[in-house]
Amino acid sequence: MNILVADKISYAYPGKILFTDFSLSVSQNEWIGIIGNNGTGKTTLLKVLAQLIKAQQGKVSLFDPESGLTLKPYERVYVGQHEFSQHEAFPATALEVVIGAFTPILGLFKRPQKKHVLAAKAILSDMGLGDEIHTQLSALSGGQRQRVFIAKALLMKPKLLLLDEPSSALDAQFTLKLFSILKRYQAQGMAIIMITHDLALAKTVSDRIFCLGESDILLLEEPQIEEELAHRHTHMGGVHEHL
Amino acid sequence: MSIFNYEFMNRALWVGALVAVMSPLIGQTIVLKRMSMVGDAIAHTTLAGVAIGLILNIDPLISAMVAALIGVFLVDVLRQRLPYYADVAIAILMSLGIGLAGTLSSFVRDTNRFSAFLFGSIVAISETEVIMITGVVIIVVIVYFIFYKEIFAMTFDETMAQHSGVNVKLVNAIFMIMLGITLSIAAKTVGSLILSSLMILPVATAMQLSKSYKSTLVIAFLFSLFFMLGGLFISFYAGVKPGGAVVLLAVGTYLMILPLRKGRV
Numbered sequence: 001m002n003i004l005v006a007d008k009i010s011y012a013y014p015g016k017i018l019f020t021d022f023s024l025s026v027s028q029n030e031w032i033g034i035i036g037n038n039g040t041g042k043t044t045l046l047k048v049l050a051q052l053i054k055a056q057q058g059k060v061s062l063f064d065p066e067s068g069l070t071l072k073p074y075e076r077v078y079v080g081q082h083e084f085s086q087h088e089a090f091p092a093t094a095l096e097v098v099i100g101a102f103t104p105i106l107g108l109f110k111r112p113q114k115k116h117v118l119a120a121k122a123i124l125s126d127m128g129l130g131d132e133i134h135t136q137l138s139a140l141s142g143g144q145r146q147r148v149f150i151a152k153a154l155l156m157k158p159k160l161l162l163l164d165e166p167s168s169a170l171d172a173q174f175t176l177k178l179f180s181i182l183k184r185y186q187a188q189g190m191a192i193i194m195i196t197h198d199l200a201l202a203k204t205v206s207d208r209i210f211c212l213g214e215s216d217i218l219l220l221e222e223p224q225i226e227e228e229l230a231h232r233h234t235h236m237g238g239v240h241e242h243l
Numbered sequence: 244m245s246i247f248n249y250e251f252m253n254r255a256l257w258v259g260a261l262v263a264v265m266s267p268l269i270g271q272t273i274v275l276k277r278m279s280m281v282g283d284a285i286a287h288t289t290l291a292g293v294a295i296g297l298i299l300n301i302d303p304l305i306s307a308m309v310a311a312l313i314g315v316f317l318v319d320v321l322r323q324r325l326p327y328y329a330d331v332a333i334a335i336l337m338s339l340g341i342g343l344a345g346t347l348s349s350f351v352r353d354t355n356r357f358s359a360f361l362f363g364s365i366v367a368i369s370e371t372e373v374i375m376i377t378g379v380v381i382i383v384v385i386v387y388f389i390f391y392k393e394i395f396a397m398t399f400d401e402t403m404a405q406h407s408g409v410n411v412k413l414v415n416a417i418f419m420i421m422l423g424i425t426l427s428i429a430a431k432t433v434g435s436l437i438l439s440s441l442m443i444l445p446v447a448t449a450m451q452l453s454k455s456y457k458s459t460l461v462i463a464f465l466f467s468l469f470f471m472l473g474g475l476f477i478s479f480y481a482g483v484k485p486g487g488a489v490v491l492l493a494v495g496t497y498l499m500i501l502p503l504r505k506g507r508v
Binding site: 050052072073074077078086087089090091092093096097100101102103104106108109111112134135136139156 | 275389390391392393395396399400404406407408409410450453454455456457458459
């Protein structure tokens with residue numbers, strides 16, 4: 001059963017076509033990787049797929065794979081690349097931010113209960129932030145803040161999770177841990193669409209990988225991935241050997 | 244004579260405490276959303292409302308409240324029209340408020356009553372006004388706590404809140420109405436010229452000492468009460484205007500606490 005159906009979507013900025021007539025169906029439990037150079041429109045594509053911005057042509061539909069109903073906003077969670085300056089000096093602890101996950105789920109007039117607080121603490125521990133739950137967000141490092149926002153996203157138990165460069169501020173060790181956590185959620189029925197610059201990583205977790213080119217989107221086949229990786233390997237001096 | 248022997252001072256202390264409780268609720272979001280100037284702009288429209296009230300012989304507190312709500316609405320419309328220049332929208336509204344207040348004040352016969360709103364007239368509050376202010380403050384405080392988690396979400400990150408399905412439009416509308424009401428009541432008590440500082444200073448001071456949203460709010464409450472009641476005491480015994488005393492006490496405290504924590508608001 002599909003959770004996402006994109007039907008011939010197109011998007012262009014003045015003077016630049018990002019993608020035209022792109023169609024995609026994502027099934028429950030599927031993990032999609034998106035790669036591409038800067039400026040090819042990866043983030044725009046992800047936002048269109050998340051229904052945060054409208055495709056200029058075509059249509060994106062999101063369904064609950066079990067009931068067939070349209071997904072509620074908090075059932076598809078988008079974790080963008082955070083502009084960390086935005087929350088500079090904001091007086092809120094990691095725990096306060098993460099508990100915010102329940103705000104749309106509980107709806108108006110209901111307050112988070114003890115079980116919600118416990119769940120928030122548990123997920124922060126899972127993300128290696130057990131000692132930082134009462135730390136002010138802006139006192140955390142960039143990588144730690146990114147983990148806070150991913151923790152918040154996972155706490156919503158989304159059916160579709162869209163991640164824009166989730167590992168960009170994370171060290172290699174925690175990236176592996178994060179991906180094993182994500183795998184666990186995926187096994188429970190969560191679909192993931194993820195932008196990454198790390199093709200090797202994308203290959204290990206993704207069921208399918210799409211590459212954004214100058215004005216089109218290609219599904220990468222196995223040989224292409226291998227070739228690309230071999231090519232990058234010689235250029236990047238074996239960064240991935242550490243992984 | 245003790246301050247408590249005077250009925251008007253008892254009344255002033257009660258209303259002062261009410262305003263002090265209400266201001267940080269609104270002030271925290273105003274400070275954190277970097278909307279401090281909005282408070283000032285709407286404060287000036289309340290002054291235009293006061294002038295209209297005095298000309299038309301309506302209770303100036305009510306006309307100030309209506310003017311504040313119109314001001315709040317205009318700020319929102321202008322901000323949507325000029326999304327990247329929100330400060331311009333605010334400056335336009337402020338100019339409108341000052342212009343109207345200045346022009347209309349020429350038609351006010353009792354200029355003392357008008358200038359009372361510049362620096363507040365907390366010691367000249369009628370019994371009906373006390374009842375009205377008490378009622379309004381209770382409502383604002385209850386509404387705030389009903390929408391506490393939504394207001395936090397909106398304050399922390401409006402876009403993120405909207406994306407996850409929080410009804411940001413509704414919460415924003417409710418918040419802006421509460422802002423207008425708070426400002427018009429504060430105009431009556433501490434005066435239009437300094438009421439925005441009453442919303443901002445307790446929060447700015449609390450932020451020096453606190454790292455969570457909730458504790459910032461609690462500490463801001465305490466500072467707000469201290470500034471307001473302390474200012475009223477100073478004003479009574481030193482024979483100066485209450486608004487001025489309140490704000491100078493607040494700024495003085497803020498500056499004393501500032502060296503304790505560096506690199507904050």
